[in-house]
Amino acid sequence: MTYRDHPISGGIAADEAYWAALEAGELRLPRCAGCGRWTWPAHWRCGRCGSWEFDWTRLDPAGSVYSWTRTWYAFDRTKERAADVPYVVVLVEVDGADGARVLGVLAGDDAGLKIGAAVTGTILPPDEKAKGYPSLVWSLV
Amino acid sequence: MTSPLRGATAVVGIGQTPLHKRGSAPDPEMKLCLRAIVAACEDAGISPGDVDGFVSYGSERHDGQKLMPALGTRELRFGALVWGHGGGIPGALGLAASAIVTGQAEVVAVYRSLAENAGARLRVAVAQDDTAAQYLVNGIDGPVQICALRTQRMLEADGIPRSTMFALARAAYHHAQRNPDAVAYGRTFDETVYEESRFVAEPYRLHDCSRENDGAAAVVLTSAQRAADLVDRPAYLLSAPTGAAAGWGPLEENHRPYSSSGFEAVARRLWRESGYGPADVDVAQIYENATGMGVAALLDHGFCAPGEAGAFITFENLIAPTGRLPVNTSGGNLAEGFLHGMTLVTEAVRQIRGTSTNQVPGAGLSLMTGGPGDSVVSSALLGSAATL
Numbered sequence: 001m002t003y004r005d006h007p008i009s010g011g012i013a014a015d016e017a018y019w020a021a022l023e024a025g026e027l028r029l030p031r032c033a034g035c036g037r038w039t040w041p042a043h044w045r046c047g048r049c050g051s052w053e054f055d056w057t058r059l060d061p062a063g064s065v066y067s068w069t070r071t072w073y074a075f076d077r078t079k080e081r082a083a084d085v086p087y088v089v090v091l092v093e094v095d096g097a098d099g100a101r102v103l104g105v106l107a108g109d110d111a112g113l114k115i116g117a118a119v120t121g122t123i124l125p126p127d128e129k130a131k132g133y134p135s136l137v138w139s140l141v
Numbered sequence: 142m143t144s145p146l147r148g149a150t151a152v153v154g155i156g157q158t159p160l161h162k163r164g165s166a167p168d169p170e171m172k173l174c175l176r177a178i179v180a181a182c183e184d185a186g187i188s189p190g191d192v193d194g195f196v197s198y199g200s201e202r203h204d205g206q207k208l209m210p211a212l213g214t215r216e217l218r219f220g221a222l223v224w225g226h227g228g229g230i231p232g233a234l235g236l237a238a239s240a241i242v243t244g245q246a247e248v249v250a251v252y253r254s255l256a257e258n259a260g261a262r263l264r265v266a267v268a269q270d271d272t273a274a275q276y277l278v279n280g281i282d283g284p285v286q287i288c289a290l291r292t293q294r295m296l297e298a299d300g301i302p303r304s305t306m307f308a309l310a311r312a313a314y315h316h317a318q319r320n321p322d323a324v325a326y327g328r329t330f331d332e333t334v335y336e337e338s339r340f341v342a343e344p345y346r347l348h349d350c351s352r353e354n355d356g357a358a359a360v361v362l363t364s365a366q367r368a369a370d371l372v373d374r375p376a377y378l379l380s381a382p383t384g385a386a387a388g389w390g391p392l393e394e395n396h397r398p399y400s401s402s403g404f405e406a407v408a409r410r411l412w413r414e415s416g417y418g419p420a421d422v423d424v425a426q427i428y429e430n431a432t433g434m435g436v437a438a439l440l441d442h443g444f445c446a447p448g449e450a451g452a453f454i455t456f457e458n459l460i461a462p463t464g465r466l467p468v469n470t471s472g473g474n475l476a477e478g479f480l481h482g483m484t485l486v487t488e489a490v491r492q493i494r495g496t497s498t499n500q501v502p503g504a505g506l507s508l509m510t511g512g513p514g515d516s517v518v519s520s521a522l523l524g525s526a527a528t529l
Contacts, residue, residue, distance in 0.1 A: 011273030012391070019274070041275070041393040067399070069289035072340040075282030077272070089280050091290055091394050101395050103279040115297045133278040
């Protein structure tokens with residue numbers, strides 16, 4: 001299974017390298033090759049310096065909870081997670097990326113879940129729940 | 142500096158079909174749309190064939206050119222959609238005004254029609270296939286979950302009290318009890334009902350969330366000059382800016398400031414262009430896709446400082462006729478019914494006319510804020526002749 005077989009349209013589509021890296025087991029976020037600014041979500045051009053080049057920089061999957069929600073309903077387009085309801089999704093500020101945030105499901109015990117809590121990420125290979133995409137799941141430290 | 146659009150156009154007609162439970166409208170979506178536009182024209186004393194401009198927002202499917210044969214349109218001279226979803230409604234009024242002031246159209250209809258298609262949940266259609274993989278891969282489907290993330294931050298990190306969310310919901314249901322056309326008319330609503338409703342996406346319970354209805358609503362605008370000849374109390378459009386500041390847009394939850402509803406820049410323009418400020422507003426229709434986002438919209442528009450939110454955003458302050466800022470006086474998206482906010486426009490106009498079922502006595506300045514948290518947002522300030 002690879003995300004490339006059933007791509008999700010809808011985003012800006014400049015984040016191909018993010019999913020390719022995750023599928024290879026790495027977290028990578030883009031930095032502008034011209035001015036070094038972390039540019040997330042990914043886009044095609046750096047609006048600050050005008051560069052069209054980005055360095056997809058490897059990061060440790062670690063950060064802190066910026067916000068969270070516990071979903072109690074099996075929504076139409078995420079029915080693959082119906083059996084997991086209720087589940088928690090965290091918005092994580094990734095360490096060392098100038099405040100860039102990514103989403104992910106919270107795995108394991110959620111005691112101590114709060115904004116600011118430290119989390120570490122595990123990269124999962126593509127699976128049904130993630131709609132055939134690789135995914136980053138987070139656990140409270 | 143005021144805008145050349147200030148007071149140059151006015152809403153002269155409003156039309157609204159009954160609101161039905163999702164999937165139960167007796168008419169298909171386009172027929173509902175036509176009924177609303179025709180009703181707005183009749184209200185204004187304008188022949189439907191005279192409408193020469195058609196403006197809506199987001200995913201509206203009923204382009205003016207599809208409506209022409211049924212309306213008897215002689216010539217379509219202007220048609221456009223404002224980008225975004227519900228964030229664009231008040232901006233649609235501004236776009237209509239731009240067309241009129243520049244002579245591109247004389248009579249512009251702004252409208253929204255919704256009826257659930259067989260087998261297709263509206264929120265899927267509404268999502269317009271612009272939900273990024275970052276969301277769907279991680280169990281986030283729709284707006285309510287995204288709003289939940291932002292509101293959780295507002296509550297937990299910014300310290301805005303949860304009581305503000307209940308106050309907004311309670312005021313909406315309170316107003317609906319005097320509006321026989323509201324879907325929540327006659328429905329009991331109190332803290333027990335609210336707190337015991339099931340969670341949808343924490344911190345949101347069912348009664349924090351707007352739920353789509355079938356129906357249509359429309360307004361008709363024309364020049365201020367013609368408006369004065371047509372109707373007794375035109376609702377003049379004072380300002381209706383659309384936009385997004387840097388740090389806002391489709392940023393996959395990297396918005397800054399995050400617990401905002403995205404209105405800071407638009408609100409600044411609204412007050413500057415209209416020459417009024419939040420303290421001048423008599424009544425407000427605040428688009429609440431979910432209660433906490435409506436609270437954030439009130440803060441973004443400067444009605445109170447964050448530290449005063451608990452004291453200002455109370456049931457007593459939010460109800461007509463006595464509250465400091467009566468909001469959602471027809472019941473709002475939560476309790477009147479949800480047509481992606483379009484019913485808030487018709488109610489904002491009724492307040493200027495003095496015909497709301499929860500009338501604010503002598504209302505002269507009537508605000509409508511668009512879908513909060515959308516990637517672009519807009520707000521509109523309508524005023525009576527005395528406010529020009």
